[in-house]
Amino acid sequence: MTGFAALAGQPVIAGGGLAGLATALLMDRPCVLLSPAPLGRDAASALAQGGIAAAIGADDTVALHVADTLAAGAGLCVPDAVSAIVGAGPDAVAGLRALGVVFDPGADGRPDLHLEAAHCRARIAHAGGDGTGAETMRALVARVRATPRVTVLEGARLRRLVVRDGRVAGVEIVQGGVVVALPTAACVIATGGVGALFPATTSPPGGQGLGLACAARAGAVLRDMEFVQFHPTALAGGPDGAPRALVSEAVRGAGAILVDETGACFTDGLAPRDVVARAIAAHLAAGHQVLLDARAATRGDFARHFPGIARACAARGLDPDRQPIPVRPAVHYHMGGIETDLNGRSSVPGLWACGEAASTGLHGANRLASNSLLEAFVCAGFVARDLDAVSLPVPRSLGEPVPDAGDGVDLADLHACLGRAAGILRDEAGLARAARMLAPHVATDDRALVGAMLCLAALERRESRGGHSRTDYPATAPVAAHSRLTVGRARVLLAGLSSRDPVPASADGMTVP
Structure with missing residues (x-):
């Protein structure tokens, strides 16, 4: 990490997918981009097949796209967020084309449009047939590499957020086995979803929710963690x-x-x-x-x-x-994540989020097909605009990085635990068992923390809605309400579960308290 000190004070963007790349490109100020893998790899964005949803067809309107999004979201979309993000769809397609993305053309030379489930119009702009994500990443990776004000640290990941006086004061970064503390008053989490915590997933191996854990340990509110979309x-x-x-x-x-x-x-x-x-x-x-x-x-x-x-x-x-x-x-997509406003701001000053890691209110309980690339690009623009407009405090020097607390949960055990308890069909006994199994590990293991918070949110939602289906509560509640969890509340809920009669250990071999 030669010359690392020269980066102090620059906003740090954690994540090398579409949301992270677009935030860096659409921002005017110098910034640092962390990509755990070589840029463009191990990012869910590169695997996106369908395309980007936008009301650009002659027979389409933003109002129709909004209505389809709200219907799919099963009562939990935030209407203002839907209107703002969907309304920016036509400009997003134009913006991506300006950055070098080549969409498949129709007979009139405009982007060809596909129809997908739960859309009332053909409105999915695509590239390379079913290679939209790969084409989008190709273009944006090339742009980032050609942009000197963006410092890309490949093979680097966000390890921890440093919070002082209630706001972000720095980040701990791991690169090549070395941990370095970088002072900064602004961090953007764009680390993707949680699919790799499950046994059957379309997500890349890096989608383990580690950015969510960093945000939660810093005090951020996580919203609607129970809503996991299973691609059929x-x-x-x-x-x-x-x-x-x-x-x-x-x-x-x-x-x-x-x-x-x-x-x-x-x-x-x-x-x-x-x-x-x-x-x-x-x-x-x-x-x-x-x-x-x-x-x-x-x-x-x-x-x-x-x-x-x-x-x-x-x-x-x-x-x-x-x-x-x-x-x-x-498992294909996580509708929950770090609660943000339309500027991408979380509940922790100095911490922004966008892409799948964020809960913007667009998706509600069930994401409408091809709204994810739309959200990633549009909300990256919102975050970039907000960061360019704020005055960031001068960073202070940080102490030595905090050492790791110990061994974590075996990933195969976590797969078995969440696969059984938090799959397509859920019930109280399975979710409580999984939360208890994970409870001893949440203080030291980020994957266990995210898995436990997902199970706790699912336990508390005693209804079936969108991507969350309870066999013991099959009806949908008459009033829709968001779930919100912090690490502190999660600990209280886990302590309450652990005080009940113990559940026998399951075949995955994890210890039950």
Whole structure:
């Protein structure tokens, strides 16, 4: 970390996905960008297939896009946030094109638009067929590398936020096994979601919620942690913990149908994601196979429409033009995260968040397809604008970094724990058991803290809504309310659980208090 002292005082952006890159590019002031992997890799943004939702079609309006977003969010969207973010959609597409993103053109030369589930109009601008995320990241990575005021630290991650007098005073960064404290009065968390904490996920390995843990330990409020979106159609098979290849929503939007081994269509493939995921899970639990049949929809030309998915299928010996694709649900997106306002500010002064790590109010209880890239880019612009407008305190020197407290939870154990308790269908006994198993580890292990807070929020939500489904509380409450947790409240709730009769240890081998 040669020359690290020269970076003191610059805003630090933690995360090398679309939200982090866009924040750095759209900001005018010098900044530091932390990317745990080589820039552009191990970021969920690069895996996005469908595209970016925006009301740019001749038959579309922002009002229609807003209505679709609110309907999918099942009563928990923040209307002002939806209006602001969706309303910026057309400008976002134009802004991405100006940064070098090449969208697939339609016959009129304007971006071609796909239809996806729960959208009333074709409004998904895409690139490379099903390679929108990769194309977007290619363009923004190139721009960042060509921008001298952005200092990129690759192989570096945020370890801890230093808080003094109630506000951010610095960050601890790990790079190459070395921990360095950097004074700064501004940090932006854009570290992505929590999918890698689950056994079946489309998320890259880095999506372990570590940015959420840093924010929570600094005192930030985490909102709606229980809302996890399971994508209905990940390619079936593969080892636990390894990212599952996604079979994009756009395939169903193009006319592919969900069938079982008899060829019977058993659900509406264009219903909201939570509805389709539960239908598939129930059909699998009943002993059926679930397959996505695109043969009639793409008429022997699947690879032209969806080249990335075709390659993933070919690697498994599957030909979508000749046979249906075996699919099953997998964790795909986390609607919860660090509670922010529309400027991206958290409850801790000096701490901003954007992208999947943030809870802006756009997604509510269930994200509308292709609203994630939209939110990442638009909200990155909001954060950048806000940071350019504020006067940051002069940073003071920091003490030595705090040493690690000890060993953490084995990731395989965490997969088993959350997979059983916090999957598509949940109940009180399973969630309480998982929270108790994680309780002894939350003080020292960031993944355990995030997993426990997710389970606690799910325990407290005694209803089924959007991406949260309780078998013991199947009805939706008449009044929608957000859940909010801090580390302090989580400790109180865990202490209350631990005072009850102990639950027997489960097969994952984790110790139960």
